[in-house]
Amino acid sequence: MKNTRSRLISKLSPLPVLMLGGLLLALGCAETKGSVGSDSSAPPAKSGSELWAQWCGRCHNFRSPSQFSDSEWGAIMFHMRVRAKLTGADADAIREFLQASN
């Protein structure tokens, strides 16, 4: 049995390689928000539905807006704001979208 340092020296653990490879692959596949030299002005604010699509699929499948009532979505979005560390503006916009869509 070897400790981490000697193991990395004597036999390269695949995990860091996989981590780095995965990160590089993700960077390569991911969309970019703006190209070099692009206009430095702030992008237009996203709608509640756009923010819902951006944030709510990061960890889990999308759940139908009709699954919960307005008051239930209020409680859920506060929970998700804490869990996902959303800004207040983004959380409010998503909540309003879900309450309007249920």
Added chain:
Amino acid sequence: MMCSNLGRGVLSCVVLTSLSVAGIAQDQGGGKVDKLEKKVQSLESKIKDLEDKQETGQSELDVSLDEIDEQLLNMSMDASEASPGKRNFLLTGYARGNYTNAEGSPSNIGADLFPIFLWNVSDRIFVEGELELELEDGGTNAALEYAQMSYVIDDNMTLSMGRFLNPSNYFAANLHPAWINKLPDKPLAVGSGRIQAFTQVGVLLHGGMEVGSSNATYAIYASNGPSLKESGSSYGSLNDKNWPDSNNSKAIGGRFGYFPTSELEVGYSIEVAQVTDEGSSVADADATIQSLDFNYVSAGDGGTLEWRGQWVLSDVEDVVYDPSGSDFGPASYDNERSGGYVQAAYRPADGSVLGALEGVLRYEELDLPTGAPGALDRSRVTLGMNYWVGPSSVFKLAYQIDDKDSPGTNSDAVLLQWATGF
């Protein structure tokens, strides 16, 4: 004379008859008129009845409409009284049923329930908690996964206190619920055989922000922290139950996450803590636990692809355990542990025949220090296939290839799970 009398008689008869006929005719005409008059009167009476009924019907309709309005008002008032008002409450959570068949162990079926309580007390105050109700050793084990209160300071900052999911451990904080985790079990280094705490008991400041055209998240906490096991079969490892504080010294830690694109998040976390108990025979020692994580999720017409990874390095200062030699010591070793996982998942686009299926592949490692008691380096490859019966309900089937350093015994396994979030 007879003829004139006869003639006079006939004439009289004729006259009388004529007069009778005329009288009859007149009677008959008058009768018809009477009949007609009676008919008219009858019609007039019926028309009046209809008019009366119409007025009555309108009145009844008006009464009915008034009654309906009143009932609607009462129902509205009842609904308003029954609603939770601003103190929105929701009982949610998830459940799971498991089947495990691992080499060298009896196969086992288990079931667990994890209710989550959410209270939106006001616009700024939120209380939440999760219970774990697990079947264990013939009984039911009840535990508190987390219980925290949160106060919104502003758009980018929230203060929380209580027992909360460790923000430094991305899997614990975001991916551990059974209906979110893509495989039936947790990764070794950050879940079951972990070297990074699952929860913290303390105070947490956290939030999100925009950084230029990108987004970032942060979390900073002070907690009771882990404590070093100084004896027993696993001396040198950390007890991360972290309650109560054993040395009057709080652990300080935090995580910073950055989104270079909307699909990709990268994060770094660090926690520093004094881990030896107050008054211990072992010299004071600090632990530094660092973690790197990345999460990539891309959804499009071709389906949804996920790449995730997390790597943890736990470094405890070298100390001499059982310095007096009264038990197993004196003993010491380079106490550095590391491990993590990389996972890929792919699900075809919704609407396709295969849209309910999802393939998952995870590679993970746990590297333990030479000299640590009972510690064996371990790696696993897990292949999974999921069938989603709904957005939050999934059947999982996985095969796990286990590789332990000798003299450990490998334990390949078949894992089945049905998990539902509600």
